[in-house]
Amino acid sequence: MVVPSYPASVFEIKSLTREFLEIRELGQAISKRLSQDEPEGKESWLYWDGDALVADDSRNRSEATPELSDALIAVLIAYAGVRADDAHQKREWAAERLQELAEKEAYGSAAVKAATIGLLPYHEVWSPARVVYTLEKQPELLPFLWPTLSEPLRFAGNQDTVPKWVNRVLDVVRVHAEVLLEATRRGYVPADAWDGIGALAAKKGSSAALKKARVLAKSFGTVTTLG
Numbered sequence: 001m002v003v004p005s006y007p008a009s010v011f012e013i014k015s016l017t018r019e020f021l022e023i024r025e026l027g028q029a030i031s032k033r034l035s036q037d038e039p040e041g042k043e044s045w046l047y048w049d050g051d052a053l054v055a056d057d058s059r060n061r062s063e064a065t066p067e068l069s070d071a072l073i074a075v076l077i078a079y080a081g082v083r084a085d086d087a088h089q090k091r092e093w094a095a096e097r098l099q100e101l102a103e104k105e106a107y108g109s110a111a112v113k114a115a116t117i118g119l120l121p122y123h124e125v126w127s128p129a130r131v132v133y134t135l136e137k138q139p140e141l142l143p144f145l146w147p148t149l150s151e152p153l154r155f156a157g158n159q160d161t162v163p164k165w166v167n168r169v170l171d172v173v174r175v176h177a178e179v180l181l182e183a184t185r186r187g188y189v190p191a192d193a194w195d196g197i198g199a200l201a202a203k204k205g206s207s208a209a210l211k212k213a214r215v216l217a218k219s220f221g222t223v224t225t226l227g
C-alpha cells in the first residue's frame with residue numbers, strides 16, 4: 001500500500017488472521033514499512049486519525065479511533081478475494097469479520113465500491129468470485145457488499161476477453177436478483193450499477209456466462225431505465 005502522507009515508503013500488509021482482528025478491534029492494520037533507507041522494513045501500524053492514514057511505531061495507541069478509512073476497508077476486501085491454502089477457512093474468516101464490522105456500521109457500500117474498483121485491475125490474482133462467496137451464504141451483507149457484484153460485471157463488460165470469474169458473479173446475482181432489483185427500484189442501488197450486465201449480454205459468443213447475462217439483462221435492463 002502507498003500512503004499519501006509517506007510518499008517515500010511502501011507498506012506491506014501482513015497476515016490474514018491477525019489483520020482482520022487488528023482492524024476489527026483497534027481500527028489499525030499491521031504492516032512492514034519499506035523505504036530506501038530501510039529496505040528490510042520495520043513493523044508499523046496504520047490507522048485513520050480522522051483526516052489521514054497515519055503510521056505509528058507503537059501498536060498500543062492511547063487515543064485509538066474506531067473509524068475506518070476506505071483504505072483499511074480495501075485491505076479487508078483484498079484479503080477476501082486472494083487465494084489461500086485453506087480456502088474454506090479463509091472464506092469463513094472473511095465472512096465473519098465483514099459481518100462483525102457491518103453490524104458496527106464501520107463501513108458502507110461506497111467504501112466497498114471504491115475498494116472493488118481499485119482491486120479489479122489485479123483480477124488475475126484477486127478474484128471477485130471468492131468475495132461474492134460471502135454474499136451467497138450471507139445475503140444480509142448485500143446492503144454493504146453489492147458493489148462486489150456490480151463493479152466486477154461493469155469491468156468485465158469492458159474487457160475483450162470475459163474473465164473466468166464472471167460466471168460465478170452472475171450466479172450470485174441470479175440468486176439474489178429479486179432483492180437487488182427491488183433495492184434498485186427503491187433507489188438504494190443506482191440504476192446504472194447494472195450496466196455491466198447489459199454490456200456482457202451484448203457480447204458475441206455462446207459461453208455459459210454470456211447466456212446467463214442475457215437472461216439477467218431482461219430483468220435488470222428494465223430497472224436501468226429508471227436512472
